Amino acid sequence: DVKVTQSSRYLVKRTGEKVFLECVQDMDHENMFWYRQDPGLGLRLIYFSYDVKMKEKGDIPEGYSVSREKKERFSLILESASTNQTSMYLCASSLVEGGYTFGSGTRLTVV
Amino acid sequence: KNQVEQSPQSLIILEGKNCTLQCNYTVSPFSNLRWYKQDTGRGPVSLTIMTFSENTKSNGRYTATLDADTKQSSLHITASQLSDSASYICVVSPMDNYGQNFVFGPGTRLSVLP
Numbered sequence: 001d002v003k004v005t006q007s008s009r010y011l012v013k014r015t016g017e018k019v020f021l022e023c024v025q026d027m028d029h030e031n032m033f034w035y036r037q038d039p040g041l042g043l044r045l046i047y048f049s050y051d052v053k054m055k056e057k058g059d060i061p062e063g064y065s066v067s068r069e070k071k072e073r074f075s076l077i078l079e080s081a082s083t084n085q086t087s088m089y090l091c092a093s094s095l096v097e098g099g100y101t102f103g104s105g106t107r108l109t110v111v
Numbered sequence: 112k113n114q115v116e117q118s119p120q121s122l123i124i125l126e127g128k129n130c131t132l133q134c135n136y137t138v139s140p141f142s143n144l145r146w147y148k149q150d151t152g153r154g155p156v157s158l159t160i161m162t163f164s165e166n167t168k169s170n171g172r173y174t175a176t177l178d179a180d181t182k183q184s185s186l187h188i189t190a191s192q193l194s195d196s197a198s199y200i201c202v203v204s205p206m207d208n209y210g211q212n213f214v215f216g217p218g219t220r221l222s223v224l225p
Contacts, residue, residue, distance in 0.1 A: 004154070006154075009152075041217070042215050042216065042217040042218060043200070043215040090154050090155075091154075092154075100155075100157070100202075101157075102147075102154030102155045102156070103154050104153050104154045105152065105153060105154045107152065
């Protein structure tokens, strides 16, 4: 089975800190995604990448950036964390024609 | 605009009972429709996937149905167990989608009580 691993289950950061969320997948998937999930809003796409060094903005990219230097790794960066970025962050990967496999999620709290 | 709606928003049932969750979508044309189960604090896990030509797909006690004419899908859970308590998310993939633009429903929160 494909495994998508997110480096942290829980994170607490201070306002203004730079935050890195790491995601690694082990099945050579082309596509990788970062979502945030908030109560009542469902899953919202932040950024996705369809190849190494390629990235595309999703629905809510403001305040975030991403990096994909290697095919298996997709990082989400919060340049200056704010309290409204407190959320559950989910990484996913997929083949071009297939559905998602999700990571377990990172619960980020910005204080 | 492509949208996916789910109902009810939340549902409470007793252990052993059956239940049905609904998904309505406006994505057209679409390639496939998936149901995911998401336990609290975890990432979603795929339960079923159906292409536009399929009407039903089962995975153990979970049975998904699809009516492409009315753009409706349902997820039926039989003989519910406490471990079924989770959020269930309907996800539709548009046609000509290079795996990059899935449309997510808001989810139905199911609580199974003893």
